[in-house]
Amino acid sequence: MADLQTTAPERNILTFSEPEHELALATKDLHVYYGENEALREADLQFERYKITALIGASGSGKSTFLRSLNRMNDGVARVTGNIMYRDLDINSNQIDVYEMRRHIGMVFQRPNPFAKSIYDNITFALRQRGVHDKQELDEIVETSLRQAAMWDQVKDELHKSALALSGGQQQRLCIARAIAVKPDILLLDEPASALDPVATAQIEDTLLKLKENYTIIIVTHNMQQAARVSDYTAFFHLGRVLEYDEARKIFTRPKVTITNDYISGNFG
Numbered sequence: 001m002a003d004l005q006t007t008a009p010e011r012n013i014l015t016f017s018e019p020e021h022e023l024a025l026a027t028k029d030l031h032v033y034y035g036e037n038e039a040l041r042e043a044d045l046q047f048e049r050y051k052i053t054a055l056i057g058a059s060g061s062g063k064s065t066f067l068r069s070l071n072r073m074n075d076g077v078a079r080v081t082g083n084i085m086y087r088d089l090d091i092n093s094n095q096i097d098v099y100e101m102r103r104h105i106g107m108v109f110q111r112p113n114p115f116a117k118s119i120y121d122n123i124t125f126a127l128r129q130r131g132v133h134d135k136q137e138l139d140e141i142v143e144t145s146l147r148q149a150a151m152w153d154q155v156k157d158e159l160h161k162s163a164l165a166l167s168g169g170q171q172q173r174l175c176i177a178r179a180i181a182v183k184p185d186i187l188l189l190d191e192p193a194s195a196l197d198p199v200a201t202a203q204i205e206d207t208l209l210k211l212k213e214n215y216t217i218i219i220v221t222h223n224m225q226q227a228a229r230v231s232d233y234t235a236f237f238h239l240g241r242v243l244e245y246d247e248a249r250k251i252f253t254r255p256k257v258t259i260t261n262d263y264i265s266g267n268f269g
């Protein structure tokens with residue numbers, strides 16, 4: 001159980017209850033505005049625990065806007081209305097400690113962005129900030145995180161080498177290891193393989209399929225084959241709306257909406 005206390009002392013202490021149901025996260029009537037531009041409207045989506053949900057749609061359809069809103073990365077950039085329910089709490093509320101919430105809902109970005117530090121320090125940085133200094137504990141977390149990100153065997157003898165000396169694919173898997181080191185429930189990934197070659201992309205996909213044993217994963221991707229290969233559920237975004245949301249096998253074999261069919265068969269976008 002984790003306490004969520006906002007930094008402002010006058011605000012409430014909120015407590016996450018342990019998950020009792022199969023839903024990891026749900027949005028209700030989510031709208032996102034950049035100034036006057038309503039980039040996302042009426043998004044109602046539910047994310048099942050330990051499943052991969054892919055967000056697909058043409059450029060500018062609102063996928064990243066939606067994803068970034070899920071752990072409040074749009075704070076200060078956009079106005080977000082509606083509810084984002086996580087463990088019975090609305091994390092879109094101003095009573096939420098956003099930094100604490102992001103320990104539960106982590107994000108991996110499009111371009112690998114390791115710190116200019118060693119592999120070991122990349123993974124332990126956030127933990128040290130949180131007051132974890134026990135070397136044995138940190139060592140164990142580094143090993144577990146790198147194993148889960150499927151790169152322990154490659155880097156176990158060079159943990160103190162600079163992360164910037166790794167290949168792009170390894171850097172991205174290090175970023176995944178860094179995100180899971182703080183033991184989140186949910187991983188948000190914004191086109192995590194778009195900057196990588198096909199081999200590194202396949203490795204990231206394998207890693208995601210293993211990670212879903214322990215994490216709920218929400219991924220934005222432009223790659224239809226990738227969405228079909230890895231996702232259990234797929235949401236199709238179009239002009240700032242979720243037009244269709246279903247099991248991936250249904251979306252990719254018999255979508256209900258013509259525009260979805262056009263998009264997945266490459267007829268627009």
Ligand SMILES: Nc1ncnc2c1ncn2[C@@H]1O[C@H](COP(=O)(O)OP(=O)(O)OP(=O)(O)O)[C@@H](O)[C@H]1O
Binds near residue numbers: 060065
């Ligand atoms: N920081 C921002 N400031 C202003 N407008 C933005 C910002 N980010 C996105 N937008 C606008 O919001 C709309 C949705 O963009 P978004 O990036 O969410 O789409 P997307 O589906 O993720 O596209 P892509 O696949 O190209 O990343 C677009 O009209 C875009 O111009």
